[in-house]
Amino acid sequence: MDRQTEFVLRAVEDRNVKFIRLWFTDVLGFLKSVAIAPAELEGAFSEGIGFDGSAIEGYARVYEADMIAHPDPTTFQLLPWRTKAGTARMFCDITMPDGSPAMADPRHVLKRALKKAADKGFTFYTHPEIEFFLLRADAPWNAPEPLDSGGYFDHTTLDEGTDFRRDAITMLEQMGISVEFSHHEGAPGQHEIDLRYADALSMADNIMTFKVVLKEVAVGQGIRASFLPKPFTEHPGSGMHTHVSLFEGDQNAFYDATDEVRLSKIGKHFIAGLLAHSHEITAVTNQWVNSYKRLAWGGEAPSYVCWGRNNRSALVRVPLFKPDKASSARVEYRAIDSACNPYLAYALLLNAGLDGIDKEMPLPPEAEDDVWSLTDRERSSMGIDTLPRNLENAIAVMEESELVAETLGEHVFDYFLRNKRAEFDEYRRQVTPQELETLLPRL
Structure with missing residues (x-):
């Protein structure tokens, strides 16, 4: 028995823990949970807990259903909202x-x-900026109402949103999840909480925990928290801009003090890989029909495949907050939204960048203009392509991608495609309120 396992067993006894919830996600990124008693914990560490994989979205067919869940002792945390037991x-x-x-x-x-990545000497770190909406609980789901009327960085005196962010951040910190920033975002009821850099696996676990914490805090305050990318037609949507970097030991592999942009060759090849594979990975980084309503909005929701420095209309941005600090060199991928499965999305971002490094892909010219304000002809002349415009287009591109198939594995790749085709087919059959409002009176 290793030291971490021994620590968990002692902590359960010392802290009078009555229930241990074992968490994992299905292929679409929905959290699954089974609770065990402390008496079963040692057996769970040594043998795992069996479950029916055929009942989990995308896991297995009926005749190969038996699966085992093995708890990772390094992820042990008390749930602060479960205070009675x-x-x-x-x-x-x-x-x-x-x-x-x-x-x-x-x-x-x-x-x-x-x-x-580790076999190549790299450790992959990520830092997400997670946007979400707070909604009034008394409004119906098909007619959501934002909790407030604030705007970007608005400071409001002790309103519900301010209280919510304070309580959510306190709970996240209690679970060992470090928060770097929080503020009101651009749309009414829209907020952002940024998590501090961590390795990609810890961060994917943190994102799944983050979603649970925010929904628990919201329920406790009589409101709703939603990670739907675009709940309002007239307001910007929610993304999860993610900053990424590769380290070789203690050295940031993206940093080069002699370069104008402070980017090493590795960093530039990584960006080139992200751009080259961006079309193929979009069905995973933006996996819902609704995700493409956000990408069509404009402004800070990127739809065009290009990179820039202080250019927030670009798909990939090189932040310049601390250009001479080696540890701060990073790349920001802006299309991804928080409704994705973070495990799959981060795996694809990493492998896309690594492919750019392996093939020494050249970095295209920097986009210095507001790409949204350019005409199609101007963008075409600059070699700037567009991301898939809807989920159907994204699926079609993903289906032909060797990189995505290899990264996800045959099982996840096939299931994900089948599920997303079914989602788009169902969406395509729907008659929308917009059609009824604009066409029914005239036709």
Whole structure:
């Protein structure tokens, strides 16, 4: 028994923990949970907990249903909102009965990509800016109402949104999740909380925890928290701009003090890989029909494949907050939204960048203009392409991608495509209020 496992067993006893929740995600990124009693914990560490994989979205067919959840002791945390009966959680790795990794486990998909990076000497770090909406609980789901009327960086005296962010951040910190910034975003009821840099696996676990914490705090305050990318036609949508970097030991592999942009060749090749594969990975970084309503908005929702420095209309941005600080060199990927499965999305961002490094892809010219304000002809003359305009287009491009198939593995790749085709087909059959309002009276 390793020291971390011993620590968890002692902590459960010392802190009078009554329930341990074992967490993992399905292929679409929805959290799954099973609770066990403390008496079962030692057995769970040594043998795992069996479950029916055929009942989990995208995991297995009925005749190969048996799977095992193995708790990761390094992810042990108490749940602060479960105060009456002490409750803790751990994320799990999923295996088959023979001990081999379950190919449908999103956490394993990311681990596989991280091992590929590690074999090249790299550690992959991420830092997400997570946007979300706070909504009034008394409004129906099909007619949401924002909690407030604030705008970008608005300072409001102790309103519901301010209280919410304070309580949510306090709870996140209690769970060992460090928060860097928080503020009101551009739309009414829209807020942002930025998590401090961590390795990509820890960050994907943190994002899943973040969503649970925010929804728990919201329910406790009689409001709703939503990560739907675009709940309002007339307001900007919510993204999850993610800053990424590669380190070789303690050295930031993206930094070069002699370069004008302070970017090394590795950093430039990484950006080139992100741009080259951006079309293929969009179905995963923006996996819902609604995700493309945000990308069509303009402004800070990027739809055009280009990079820039202080250019927030670009798909990939090189921040210049601290240009001479080596550890701060990073790249920001701006299309991704927080409704994605972070394990799959981060695996694809990493492998896209690594492919750029492996093939020494040249970095295209920098886009210095507001790309949204350019005409189609101007963008075309600059070699700036567009991301897929809807989920159907994104699926079609992903289907032909060797990089996505290899990264996700055959099982996840096939299931994800089938599920997303079904989602778009269902969406395409719907008659929308806009059609009824504009056409029914005239036709």
